[in-house]
Amino acid sequence: MELQFIEWLRHRLPAHPRLLLGPGDDAALLDMAGSRGCLVTVDLVCDGVDFDLTKIDAARAGRKALAVNLSDIAAMAGRPLAAVVALLLPRRGALELAKKLYEGMLPLAEKYCVAIAGGDVNTWDNPLAVSITVLGEPGPRGPLKRSGARPGDRILVTGELGGSILAKHLDFEPRVNEALLLHEKYALHAGIDISDGLALDLSRICAESGCGAVVETAKVPISDDARRLAGQLNDGSTPLDHALSDGEDFELLLAVPPDDASRLVRDQPLPVRFTDIGQFVAERGLWQIDEPGQRKPLEPRGYLHRQQ
């Protein structure tokens, strides 16, 4: 199956100006001339955990496998350049599944000018796993890190949060272009993509930056899906709970100095909405304010804590 697939793939992959050597050798060669270093990130997704192939088309799984990596590059305000793709396919129907995964991946790769530089194909008697590594380059202002938040910085998020399990976790748009533009036009101190939940990912910025954060819950942009999910589950969870801890929103969570934060929220320079949901503080810890003057601890719950 491997030879057949590689033959198919080599005809399917477009050329790319940065790809000096593509599939057909033991390694690909990427032109990094002029780059300020090479960003690299890997994410593995698998059937039964990150998606369910009995319920969705494999193309959406392929798209997600690439998109989660692009979101990591976006979190660093970087420009993605190339991806390598390792597939571990159930033996039965492996070739068709591999093609479908790529059919989901390729339009997204093309949209963000990402070269599929190479890959590995394997079969076994267990469910599908897809591991993608994306290489990129930082923008002119260098990489946006988790460690730069300072007390007084505002907490900004893109889009709306919660309930991603209903669809968005498969079909989200990685905020690559948004992050590149923002990092160029506004002072950003720190950033992360919301993959494991707003509260948990916020706690990560705090941990790396050595500070704390206070979220004004009334300001958190709650998605329609978060409301729908809370209604469906009927387990006492509120839409806000889902917005705070569902994860897989893949929106940007940013630390922005107050002046730039006001300007950004006022300008709304992009189709996606920016919302100021609170501020970073010197004292370590996470808090939420539901009503003025009433601060209480916010638990960094999220995808990880629920699952493991």
Added chain:
Amino acid sequence: MELQFIEWLRHRLPAHPRLLLGPGDDAALLDMAGSRGCLVTVDLVCDGVDFDLTKIDAARAGRKALAVNLSDIAAMAGRPLAAVVALLLPRRGALELAKKLYEGMLPLAEKYCVAIAGGDVNTWDNPLAVSITVLGEPGPRGPLKRSGARPGDRILVTGELGGSILAKHLDFEPRVNEALLLHEKYALHAGIDISDGLALDLSRICAESGCGAVVETAKVPISDDARRLAGQLNDGSTPLDHALSDGEDFELLLAVPPDDASRLVRDQPLPVRFTDIGQFVAERGLWQIDEPGQRKPLEPRGYLHRQQ
């Protein structure tokens, strides 16, 4: 499990001069200043296919997962710089297994000055899979490709071939240093690492170079393990059959112009032995010569063809 593991790992990983940002952000940042492009390769290995965790210590599986990637960089005569590691672990005992895999990987990474730049950890209810991506840089003469073999070039191999399943497929030494030195001191036209079998990998150089090859079978360096395996199997296969098609030798297979080939075989500049086993020819196809003057087709059998 993930948080605990990442905490452990961050303390276990040494600093690396090329790693500008390591684990702790959404992507790592690698210094590529002065590099002639970025080599990138990915290989995924899994339990039950590439190794059997009921029979071997997980540290050897971890070592293999990294070593197969280093061998790909060696095949390009490149210098490995960094690796990102995606683990998909069976839920039960995940933390201990992850640590053992790294304990096998880290000494090899250190030996070849490879930074573990980042990774991803996942758990599920199926067997272990490990996907590693290695980044590297070409040497001063640029990457060694599969496509440069010319009629008249000699076919050279390092080491001895066949029977790797008895142990070498886990414990082999990736020929990184050998390839770097050879590519600097001798004219090499093309190269590949023998991962799927001498005959099959030779056919790949031929396909990319648009030529054929003739192997003088009496000259093929047959390993003791190939002899042992032929004896054990008692299935009519000869030690030569194993040397030609077992795969996972991870030795170098090179196309070298005649003068440099003679010099290399005469010099034997490295601890590992170089053997001249035949030559590339203009006519497309693979042949073997068992006795002088008697040329017969050589089937490009190998690991792939047997398994799928």
